[in-house]
Every structure is written in C-alpha cells, then in structure tokens.
Amino acid sequence: MAATLPLIPDGLALDALADVLRGRDWATLALDPADARLQAAAAEARAHASAGRLLPAATGRADGRQFAGLRGDATLWLDDPACGPAARDLLAALEALRIEVNRRLLLGLEEVEAHFAHYPPGAGYARHRDRFRSDDARVLSLVVYLNADWPDGAGGELRLHLPDGPVDIAPRLGTVALFLSAEVEHEVLPATHPRYSVAAWFRQRPRR
Ligand code: OGA
Ligand code: MN
Secondary structure, three states: OOOOOOOOOHHHHHHHHHHHHHHHOEEEEEOOOOOHHHHHHHHHHHHHHHOOOOEEOOEOOHHHOEOOOOEOOEEEEOOOOOOOHHHHHHHHHHHHHHHHHHHHHOOOOOEEEEEEEEEOOOOOEEEEOOOEOOEOOEEEEEEEEOEOOOOOOOEOOEEEEEOOEEEEEOOEOOEEEEEEOOOOEEEEOOEOOOEEEEEEEEEOOOOO
16 A cells, blocks of 8 residues: 555555544544655645635535634645645645545445635634535545644644544644544644645535
C-alpha cells in the first residue's frame, strides 16, 4: 500500500482507523510535515484562496441551506476542475485509503468527498455533527491540516466534544484528525491566523 498511498502511511492509518472503529470514536495521525505532497497541498489551498476560488460554505442539505453564522469558512471541492495536481494527488490518496479500509476493515465505504477549507481570522464553525439528519451517508470524517508553523495561542483548534470532556487538536501541518461522522460533536474555534485544511468524508450508500 505504501506505493499507492505515500501521503498516509499504511500501518499508521489503518491502526488509527481500527481504534476509531473499536469504540474510541476518534484518533489523530501525524504525517511528516516535510512531505512534499502535503506542502504542495498547502500551497495549492493558499493559491485557490487568494484567487477567490473558495466560496462561502453552506451548512445542511441543499434543500435547507443556511449560512446564518454557523460556519465562517470558504471551500472548494477537490474534484472541481479549478483544482490542480496537489488536490488530485490528495484525492487519489484518500481514494486509495478508502479501498484499503474496505478491504482490511470491511466497511461499506462507497466513495470519498473532500474539500479545501479556509477560515479567515475570527471565523469558526459552531458545534455540530457531520452526519445530516436526512442523510446517513457520511461514516468517517477526516481532516488534514495545512498550516506550517501554527503558533501556540493562535486558536483555530478542532474541539471534539467527547463523553469524558473536550479534546482540542491544533491545525498544524501534518496533523490528521479522524472521527465517526455520526457520533462525534465538534467545533472549530476561531483563530487569529488564516486556517487551511482539507476536510474529507468517507461515505456509505445512504439508507435514508
Ligand atoms: C467540517 C469541520 C473541522 C476542521 O468541515 O465539518 O468540522 O477542523 N471541520 O476544519
Ligand atoms: Mn464537521
């Protein structure tokens, strides 16, 4: 698998995923911040944002779109024709991970969707779950952070609300957060710096 998935090393991702599925509900992975693909993804995210190609995100389903202050990020889907080679590489790595997870852990994950996200200073995302009430397709959420040299005290943490209390994850380049879309409530705390990430969801065939 290392040959097909250089960005997310074999054992690391599968061990973390096995943890998540064994009832811990979440995990983090540490990728090498010096990885050229990760740095290319970070550069591409910044370039799309400064060219205005990321658009304000909606929450909820198309039939009930809301912008009302719940989230302040702007996004661009990785399969958008405007995306470049780093986005295509990352999407291919996520797709390879989906296939490997299905093969080894027997989950019925049929597809992966992912977008770049940019939170300008002061923007956050209020507490929520990633699985919609009207659509149970999202099984596993994965966020890859793209911020080199994220300063302590800059905010911007992903806060997971867990039964034992909150866990905060700083959005540093190379950190990957994984959690169950239906279970884990979470929020994005506002930051003093522009905050870049790729958020991905592994999806099953919707049952409702
Ligand atoms: C989301 C989300 C978390 C993050 O896009 O649904 O919760 O840390 N993102 O960017
Ligand atoms: Mn979310």
